[in-house]
Amino acid sequence: MLRLRKLINPGIDEIAPTPEMFLRQMGGPVMIFVEGQRTDRCRGLVTLLHGNEPSGLKALHAWLLTQQKPLYNLICFIPSVLAALSEPIFTHRTFVGQRDMNRCFLPPYNDEPGLLAEEILALLAEFEPECVIDMHNTSGHSPDFGVVTLQDSAHEALVALFSNRLIVTNLRLGALMETSTQHCPVVTVECGGAMDQAADEIARAGLQRYLHDEEVLQLPPGCEIDLYHHPVRLELSRDAAIAYAQHYVLGTDLTIPPDLDRYNFELVEAGTVIGWVGQDRRSAMRVRNAAGEDVFEQYFHITGNQLLTRRALKLFMITTRPEIAVSDCLLYAAMESEHEMLYT
Numbered sequence: 001m002l003r004l005r006k007l008i009n010p011g012i013d014e015i016a017p018t019p020e021m022f023l024r025q026m027g028g029p030v031m032i033f034v035e036g037q038r039t040d041r042c043r044g045l046v047t048l049l050h051g052n053e054p055s056g057l058k059a060l061h062a063w064l065l066t067q068q069k070p071l072y073n074l075i076c077f078i079p080s081v082l083a084a085l086s087e088p089i090f091t092h093r094t095f096v097g098q099r100d101m102n103r104c105f106l107p108p109y110n111d112e113p114g115l116l117a118e119e120i121l122a123l124l125a126e127f128e129p130e131c132v133i134d135m136h137n138t139s140g141h142s143p144d145f146g147v148v149t150l151q152d153s154a155h156e157a158l159v160a161l162f163s164n165r166l167i168v169t170n171l172r173l174g175a176l177m178e179t180s181t182q183h184c185p186v187v188t189v190e191c192g193g194a195m196d197q198a199a200d201e202i203a204r205a206g207l208q209r210y211l212h213d214e215e216v217l218q219l220p221p222g223c224e225i226d227l228y229h230h231p232v233r234l235e236l237s238r239d240a241a242i243a244y245a246q247h248y249v250l251g252t253d254l255t256i257p258p259d260l261d262r263y264n265f266e267l268v269e270a271g272t273v274i275g276w277v278g279q280d281r282r283s284a285m286r287v288r289n290a291a292g293e294d295v296f297e298q299y300f301h302i303t304g305n306q307l308l309t310r311r312a313l314k315l316f317m318i319t320t321r322p323e324i325a326v327s328d329c330l331l332y333a334a335m336e337s338e339h340e341m342l343y344t
């Protein structure tokens with residue numbers, strides 16, 4: 001397996017001065033190892049699993065240029081370099097014709113992104129980091145949040161380096177975080193919108209703590225985390241015709257208001273309009289829970305041509321990009337809104 005280029009303790013002359021130039025210099029997926037001030041532990045970092053989500057890469061690149069030593073050994077992976085470099089740069093989630101890299105961490109590993117995922121997992125098993133953070137951006141505007149598939153104080157503490165919102169999901173899609181164990185917690189961090197400067201700053205500050213703090217697996221006293229449990233996904237069929245507009249667009253299966261993402265992490269009341277549906281109404285949509293069941297009726301309903309929330313819901317990861325709405329999902333919804341105060 002030789003998919004990953006390996007950079008060990010890269011010197012300043014091995015790191016081009018901008019993130020874009022650095023990616024061109026790498027030319028493909030890369031693993032970077034940086035020896036720590038102490039070498040008895042290792043921490044893991046993955047970023048740019050999606051080529052259009054550069055905040056983590058920018059933060060890592062800026063940190064590499066400082067030539068600091070992390071407190072402990074660091075192993076990093078930058079997988080979707082080719083997707084990111086496809087013109088226009090940082091606009092392609094996947095490399096053309098390939099599967100979503102963050103849906104490939106489940107066997108069988110029999111295509112290019114699957115084999116790369118397998119290689120990353122093998123190296124993580126070899127280096128045995130005490131934890132792994134996978135840094136992403138959302139496609140639309142969104143505040144920062146974390147996602148975990150296992151919930152305990154170590155997972156919460158890792159997310160809290162970046163955000164105080166935490167989604168706990170039992171959805172299984174083949175994402176890296178699904179490989180998490182209590183022995184090696186793996187968390188997803190969504191730093192915020194891909195083009196938002198605030199997201200770059202959250203990535204930078206969180207990474208600084210992750211690489212230099214002695215303790216990252218224990219929540220600091222007084223830290224509050226907002227928890228969102230077991231969201232469902234509103235998915236559209238692959239051939240769904242959709243549009244973003246303020247009124248129903250003739251011929252579409254679903255028209256979505258272009259500012260729907262203003263509801264991100266908001267509690268919306270029952271009866272909130274999510275969009276307008278076509279003649280076929282329900283057939284282009286499904287609401288998938290972790291068991292893979294369609295639970296549309298529990299969350300939404302259709303009146304006339306309006307798609308409405310059936311009950312008060314917390315919505316998040318609402319995308320305003322039609323290709324992502326169709327190929328992945330339009331939004332996530334959680335039925336309960338929980339504000340838990342932990343360790344106060």
Ligand SMILES: [Zn+2]
Pocket residue numbers: 049050053102136137
């Ligand atoms: Zn992503």
